[in-house]
Amino acid sequence: MEHDSATPTTAFSEPIVMDDRTDASVDRPPKLALGLPLQLALLVGGATLIGILVALLLWNDLGPGPIDAFVVGIHSHTGLSISGAIWITFGLVNLVAWVIGRRPGIGTLLAPIVAGFVIEVVLSLLDNFDPPNLIATRIALQIVAIGVVGIGVGAMVASRLGAGPPELLAGALSDRTGVSESITRMGFEVSCLLAAMLLGGPIGFGTILVAALIGPAVGRGCRIVDTALAAAFGRKIDGGAHARPRPPEPADSSGADIALVCVSCA
16 A cells, blocks of 8 residues: 655654655656665665764754754653663664554664664764854754755665565554555654643754744755765666666565654654
């Protein structure tokens, strides 16, 4: 069954993020026949970039996306490291999605591990500095960070190694309930937001910025990455041209395509 595209609202959405096969709103070149080493490089590179930017959003102290705020709330109340809270949270999300019908791909499992580690390391470095004093500077930094997160998500989507944990769960819930995947994803985000509020997570004006801008940022990031891949590898693959467009494939989150982040990731 074809499922609706869902706009991620966190940095982990992306890695983090949506299945590129179902994002009809993004006009992309035909897929290239990427080899596994390049796919893994895109996945790890995208997750690393997302991890750096999520750490920057947390350090900027304006508020990250709902899922990231929830993870910080878990960290504050349990004493777990940020990376540990990320791994447990997304591990449970993957487990629930698998139990109700969607199997995680390699990207679904690997991206949160890489991003969690990077967030931990970068935050430890940024904690030696204070965020900018001027609110205008912090808002500008937030907007730039969200934009660059979109490129990280685009790299993870291009790797096509499995749906992101939030997208996996949203798709599984949609399959079980018959409700649109965009609605189930929204319900997941709202649940994380409410839980973050109860746990005292860092919700603020920046959370609104993430929610408003991450969708367009991901769309633009996917186009940038796809265009770069076509320019760099299009003439070296399949006899010097883009791979022919594939016929429609059945929706499957077993690892054929990736969504990120992402982390939501935002």
